[in-house]
Amino acid sequence: MPFSLCRQWGMYAPFSCLMWGTRQTYEDPNSVTPDTGAKGDSDPIDVCEIGFKIHERGAVVQVKPVGIMCLIDEGETDWKVIAIDVTDPMAEKINDVGDVETNFPGLLRVTYEWFKYYKVPDDKPENAFAFDGEAKNKEYTLKVIEETHDQWKALLASSEDSKISRVNTTVEDNKFKIEGVEAEKIVDSVSKP
Numbered sequence: 001m002p003f004s005l006c007r008q009w010g011m012y013a014p015f016s017c018l019m020w021g022t023r024q025t026y027e028d029p030n031s032v033t034p035d036t037g038a039k040g041d042s043d044p045i046d047v048c049e050i051g052f053k054i055h056e057r058g059a060v061v062q063v064k065p066v067g068i069m070c071l072i073d074e075g076e077t078d079w080k081v082i083a084i085d086v087t088d089p090m091a092e093k094i095n096d097v098g099d100v101e102t103n104f105p106g107l108l109r110v111t112y113e114w115f116k117y118y119k120v121p122d123d124k125p126e127n128a129f130a131f132d133g134e135a136k137n138k139e140y141t142l143k144v145i146e147e148t149h150d151q152w153k154a155l156l157a158s159s160e161d162s163k164i165s166r167v168n169t170t171v172e173d174n175k176f177k178i179e180g181v182e183a184e185k186i187v188d189s190v191s192k193p
Helices: 097-103 107-117 138-157 180-188
Strands: 007-010 016-021 046-049 063-073 076-085
Touching: 046 063, 063 097, 063 107, 063 138, 076 107, 076 138, 097 107
Parallel strands: 046 076
Antiparallel strands: 007 016, 016 046, 063 076
């Protein structure tokens, strides 16, 4: 499916967050991530937005990345960026991963547990994590975002088949670029949750 669709997933009360794939990033399945020893999962990196604001369907939300966790999902690197909407009332207080624990005690632990166990009801094993499940800091997060953006640029330049849609509205001189009107039709064709 072209474009990234946002979805809310409940965790354990009182926490929940929005999660979506980040455009213009790609976890390359042909490249081993040195820090994890695993190849990418052929998806965009995921963002878990931890703020309180509720957004309309299709809203473009500017977020501030503050940390990142690395799930090893069925043997593949699967990054989870922890971020907050820059217009959220808590955004001024959340600037790095340590601020998450200070202002939302237990959220990182609950996030880790949710990702560890969420496939168990489907008779799959618990997920593993790089870094013993530790959320890395903002500096490390920005490095991962940059690396996966570079992998996305390489994907767009490639003529190889991919399970990830390369349809976009922004990259000039690219065979996958479509006009905004066409993109709106794609978004409108998806039923609301």
